[in-house]
Amino acid sequence: MHPAILWAALFSLVVAEKSPRLKFTVQEPARFHFAKPENYMTVYHQQGSNVLYVGGQAVIYIINFTQKGVQETQIPAGIDEAARQYCAIRSDSKIECDNFITVIEKVNDTFVVCGTNAGTPNCWLLVNNTVLTNLTENGQRVSASDISPTYPSQRSVSLSADGSLYSALSAMGKQLGSIRRTYSSNRLLKSENKWLLNPQFAGAAVIPATQKYNREIYIFFSEVNKTADLDEDPYRARIGRICMDDEGGIKAMLPDSWTTFLKARVMCGTGSTPLQYNNLRRAFVITSPHRTGVMYGLFSNAWDTTVVCAYSIEDIDQAFAKSKLKGYNNPPTGYRHGVCGPKNHTSTQYQKMLGVIRDHPEIEDMILPVGEAPLDLPTEDHFTHIVADTVLAVNDEHYSVIYLGTEQGKILKVLHTIEEAFIISQYSLFHNEGPIINMVIDSQTGHLYIGTAMEVQRVSLADCSRYGDSCRECILSRDPYCGWDMARKRCLAIPANYNVTTGGLLQSLDQSNASVCGDTAAQKTRKTIPKEVQMHKDGPVMLPCPVRSYHATYSWEKDNCIKRYPCTIFGSSCLLGSKPDLPLKEGVFRCMATENGLKQEVVSYKLVFNAGPSVTSPAFTLALSLLLTMIGFCFQ
Ligand SMILES: *[C@@H]1O[C@H](CO)[C@@H](O)[C@H](O)[C@H]1NC(C)=O
Ligand SMILES: *[C@@H]1O[C@H](CO)[C@@H](O)[C@H](O)[C@H]1NC(C)=O
Ligand SMILES: *[C@@H]1O[C@H](CO)[C@@H](O)[C@H](O)[C@H]1NC(C)=O
Ligand SMILES: *[C@@H]1O[C@H](CO)[C@@H](O)[C@H](O)[C@H]1NC(C)=O
Ligand SMILES: *[C@@H]1O[C@H](CO)[C@@H](O)[C@H](O)[C@H]1NC(C)=O
Ligand SMILES: *[C@@H]1O[C@H](CO)[C@@H](O)[C@H](O)[C@H]1NC(C)=O
Ligand SMILES: *[C@@H]1O[C@H](CO)[C@@H](O)[C@H](O)[C@H]1NC(C)=O
Ligand SMILES: *[C@@H]1O[C@H](CO)[C@@H](O)[C@H](O)[C@H]1NC(C)=O
Numbered sequence: 001m002h003p004a005i006l007w008a009a010l011f012s013l014v015v016a017e018k019s020p021r022l023k024f025t026v027q028e029p030a031r032f033h034f035a036k037p038e039n040y041m042t043v044y045h046q047q048g049s050n051v052l053y054v055g056g057q058a059v060i061y062i063i064n065f066t067q068k069g070v071q072e073t074q075i076p077a078g079i080d081e082a083a084r085q086y087c088a089i090r091s092d093s094k095i096e097c098d099n100f101i102t103v104i105e106k107v108n109d110t111f112v113v114c115g116t117n118a119g120t121p122n123c124w125l126l127v128n129n130t131v132l133t134n135l136t137e138n139g140q141r142v143s144a145s146d147i148s149p150t151y152p153s154q155r156s157v158s159l160s161a162d163g164s165l166y167s168a169l170s171a172m173g174k175q176l177g178s179i180r181r182t183y184s185s186n187r188l189l190k191s192e193n194k195w196l197l198n199p200q201f202a203g204a205a206v207i208p209a210t211q212k213y214n215r216e217i218y219i220f221f222s223e224v225n226k227t228a229d230l231d232e233d234p235y236r237a238r239i240g241r242i243c244m245d246d247e248g249g250i251k252a253m254l255p256d257s258w259t260t261f262l263k264a265r266v267m268c269g270t271g272s273t274p275l276q277y278n279n280l281r282r283a284f285v286i287t288s289p290h291r292t293g294v295m296y297g298l299f300s301n302a303w304d305t306t307v308v309c310a311y312s313i314e315d316i317d318q319a320f321a322k323s324k325l326k327g328y329n330n331p332p333t334g335y336r337h338g339v340c341g342p343k344n345h346t347s348t349q350y351q352k353m354l355g356v357i358r359d360h361p362e363i364e365d366m367i368l369p370v371g372e373a374p375l376d377l378p379t380e381d382h383f384t385h386i387v388a389d390t391v392l393a394v395n396d397e398h399y400s401v402i403y404l405g406t407e408q409g410k411i412l413k414v415l416h417t418i419e420e421a422f423i424i425s426q427y428s429l430f431h432n433e434g435p436i437i438n439m440v441i442d443s444q445t446g447h448l449y450i451g452t453a454m455e456v457q458r459v460s461l462a463d464c465s466r467y468g469d470s471c472r473e474c475i476l477s478r479d480p481y482c483g484w485d486m487a488r489k490r491c492l493a494i495p496a497n498y499n500v501t502t503g504g505l506l507q508s509l510d511q512s513n514a515s516v517c518g519d520t521a522a523q524k525t526r527k528t529i530p531k532e533v534q535m536h537k538d539g540p541v542m543l544p545c546p547v548r549s550y551h552a553t554y555s556w557e558k559d560n561c562i563k564r565y566p567c568t569i570f571g572s573s574c575l576l577g578s579k580p581d582l583p584l585k586e587g588v589f590r591c592m593a594t595e596n597g598l599k600q601e602v603v604s605y606k607l608v609f610n611a612g613p614s615v616t617s618p619a620f621t622l623a624l625s626l627l628l629t630m631i632g633f634c635f636q
Pocket of ligand 3: 134
């Protein structure tokens with residue numbers, strides 16, 4: 001291959017993608033390894049605690065992240081021999097003859113645990129963090145098969161709110177899928193079968209309100225039209241909504257069903273182009289008490305490309321409050337459909353409304369994403385999970401940070417502003433690169449818990465010490481959790497009780513602008529001591545320069561800028577090499593990184609030619625091995 005073509009090829013690799021600015025590999029000890037792979041896992045975490053409950057195959061792990069390390073208790077939750085034998089003779093081939101824990105929720109102060117129980121779901125109470133007791137023994141009316149899926153791969157969503165448990169089971173096998181209130185002193189309610197078309201659930205959230213009776217639950221899911229034409233996308237993304245004060249209908253109409261259920265279509269794509277992402281896989285909601293907030297949805301299309309769309313909770317509210325019902329053109333019944341609050345159950349208008357609700361569960365308006373397009377994120381990453389946080393920055397404004405888990409076991413940390421999605425960093429956390437299958441965020445203690453089939457670990461949200469010890473590095477990170485402390489000259493986490501007027505921490509979040517540091521002159525003149533590298537005059541030359549920020553551009557300057565050479569990124573380094581039109585001569589080569597209009601020296605070498613046979617320097621060997629692993633063919 002002609003060297004010039006090679007270099008051109010290398011360049012195209014580098015500029016192709018919007019990338020994380022920083023890449024961290026974390027191998028710190030705050031982690032727990034499973035003895036056997038847990039391919040299906042359910043997690044429970046109480047905000048503010050340091051304990052993570054993980055439900056696996058026939059076991060519950062209680063994992064305690066302490067100062068001294070990770071402590072773990074296992075509670076066996078298997079099935080008995082009779083159940084195993086009965087399971088083995090069942091004809092349903094999807095049944096797995098073990099107890100996969102599918103639900104761990106705290107309702108009031110009791111822990112409710114449910115599992116597939118070899119295809120006959122059952123629930124227990126977890127008492128004293130040590131024993132499982134029969135839930136039904138406590139005189140509770142529960143139907144475990146309404147709470148827990150039958151199959152471990154059947155997706156479900158559980159939400160505990162205000163002393164009640166809400167459960168959504170996806171359609172699978174003969175099951176049609178449902179949204180229910182399953183464990184409560186209020187009425188246990190369900191969705192009508194015709195309201196949901198093969199639902200696959202992606203998440204649920206309580207939307208707070210100033211009036212208690214106004215509180216709602218949003219449920220996120222996809223519907224699948226199994227008879228759709230081949231050239232049609234069978235998926236439709238949906239938001240469903242119910243009122244928490246719903247007590248069901250009357251004897252003659254919807255006696256055990258929701259009377260406030262409505263659903264809307266959710267769009268994720270660019271404008272009105274036909275390329276839409278219709279399969280909503282995960283959803284996460286950031287709310288505030290004032291009913292403002294953001295819903296983040298993780299979507300995929302028919303080619304399994306994943307994207308993220310953001311939605312304003314106010315927009316969703318407006319759509320549900322104002323839209324016409326689909327297919328309903330008659331005059332209003334006197335009640336606004338789907339609104340919460342007390343109603344006159346004996347009035348004839350109320351009965352009429354129930355009939356309309358039963359037959360018209362969908363609103364006409366569609367929910368469009370903020371900015372009318374997916375977030376601008378790397379397309380080569382396949383995302384499996386999403387959580388988000390809202391952070392109060394030093395300018396007294398809130399910023400959203402999204403955490404995305406990938407198929408390769410990595411985490412992307414993304415600052416989402418009105419203008420853009422800025423990828424702060426990528427974390428490589430796991431020894432084996434399996435997909436992230438669960439994530440839980442704790443905004444109170446500032447931790448992110450991450451699970452793969454082999455490991456669970458947690459990282460700090462405010463991971464400020466990784467940004468280095470200069471103001472510039474701290475500011476350019478654009479991490480809302482971190483600020484530059486001018487007095488102590490360190491990159492520090494913004495404390496919870498930070499005082500905006502007297503605090504003294506620096507940030508620049510809306511755009512990268514390190515001029516707040518005021519030390520640009522000092523940075524510019526920083527020089528490194530050149531390392532001497534001896535090489536043969538005609539031998540190949542390759543000098544590595546470590547890459548820190550992937551948003552910087554790197555180049556080599558010879559003898560204080562008599563000549564410039566490109567520095568091409570490979571993995572975590574960029575390389576200097578000779579080209580036919582730019583042969584290398586002896587002298588001092590400095591690797592310069594330019595970011596945000598400021599140039600900084602990273603490393604320097606003094607290249608000396610020796611007369612003898614070509615000597616392989618350590619620097620050269622490193623660079624060569626790097627290059628050879630990437631493109632094994634170029635030196636043959
Ligand atoms: C977790 O560890 C802490 C400190 O050792 C201890 O106080 C706490 O009781 C533990 N919690 C659980 C649930 O084991
Ligand atoms: C839970 O702990 C309490 C107090 O230590 C004890 O009285 C009770 O028997 C325990 N319950 C079970 C089911 O072990
Ligand atoms: C728990 O309840 C189930 C179903 O009601 C019953 O078959 C089983 O024997 C009970 N287990 C115990 C330990 O009481
Ligand atoms: C939860 O607590 C509330 C208030 O004490 C009570 O009314 C309700 O019945 C409890 N819920 C369950 C499921 O026991
Ligand atoms: C499913 O798709 C088919 C083919 O386009 C269509 O005729 C049918 O009405 C759809 N079903 C539903 C429930 O939308
Ligand atoms: C409810 O409606 C019935 C019939 O329209 C009416 O007689 C009754 O007064 C109403 N009750 C209330 C509390 O408004
Ligand atoms: C911040 O500090 C100023 C000056 O000391 C003080 O007046 C103000 O009350 C403080 N603000 C808060 C929220 O504590
Ligand atoms: C950075 O901020 C300074 C002072 O606020 C301003 O003069 C400069 O134009 C900004 N630079 C960029 C690139 O926005």
